[in-house]
Amino acid sequence: APPSGPPQKEFNMTLGGNMMNPYAWAINGVQFTFPYPSLFESEGESAEPITSDSPFETGTQILEAAVGDVVDFKITNPTGMYHPFHLHGHAFWVLGAGNGTVPSETPRPSAPIRKDNQNVPANGWVWIRVVTDSPGWWIFHCHIDFHLATGMDLVLKVGTSSEIKRWNPVPPGYLECAESKNSKAPHWGHRWRRQDLERPNR
Numbered sequence: 001a002p003p004s005g006p007p008q009k010e011f012n013m014t015l016g017g018n019m020m021n022p023y024a025w026a027i028n029g030v031q032f033t034f035p036y037p038s039l040f041e042s043e044g045e046s047a048e049p050i051t052s053d054s055p056f057e058t059g060t061q062i063l064e065a066a067v068g069d070v071v072d073f074k075i076t077n078p079t080g081m082y083h084p085f086h087l088h089g090h091a092f093w094v095l096g097a098g099n100g101t102v103p104s105e106t107p108r109p110s111a112p113i114r115k116d117n118q119n120v121p122a123n124g125w126v127w128i129r130v131v132t133d134s135p136g137w138w139i140f141h142c143h144i145d146f147h148l149a150t151g152m153d154l155v156l157k158v159g160t161s162s163e164i165k166r167w168n169p170v171p172p173g174y175l176e177c178a179e180s181k182n183s184k185a186p187h188w189g190h191r192w193r194r195q196d197l198e199r200p201n202r
Helices: 145-149 161-167
Strands: 009-018 024-027 030-032 055-058 061-063 071-078 083-087 092-099 112-113 117-120 123-133 136-142 151-158
Touching: 009 112, 092 117, 117 123, 136 145, 136 161
Parallel strands: 009 071, 030 055, 061 151
Antiparallel strands: 009 024, 024 030, 071 123, 083 117, 083 136, 092 112, 092 123, 136 151
8 A cells, every 4th residue: 555644745747748840748848858878877967957948848857756755746637648657666556547637635545556657648637656765767758659759758866866876786797888988979870780799609
């Protein structure tokens, strides 16, 4: 069962999007920009600042919680499409979902479902609760790939950067992206080819 009582953190998420001219999707009016290098490698320094743009602001939207916090997400979807939302690194409890506006009081279902993906109905809402017990930089996104790729994402940072590094050691021999050390994003000409990888003798 989810923890009872008030959460340590409560985040409101309002979904938005355009189907054309341009095709773009956003959370809280921000179209997500993927950082490079990764937030893990840069300890958050690579996050793109949120700046004014059209039709939405753009940047790397990051929400923060401490390790062990109880966090509620109230997701409002005024668009005419459903959006299946997936949180990496955690499972959450669904406290409620429905049409119209999100309720003012916390829903209290008798048997809340625990999962890591929840559909947010068109012109509706979802209220979920999660215990942030896994330190890391976790993406929270719409699982319709076209929406994910065009901005309907944000990152939940759980813990401090030092906690994240300590809980997630990089294994020796980890395959790095091309040019990762000079902060340049890889381009097609420098992507590895499968035949270039070392293979054990068979």
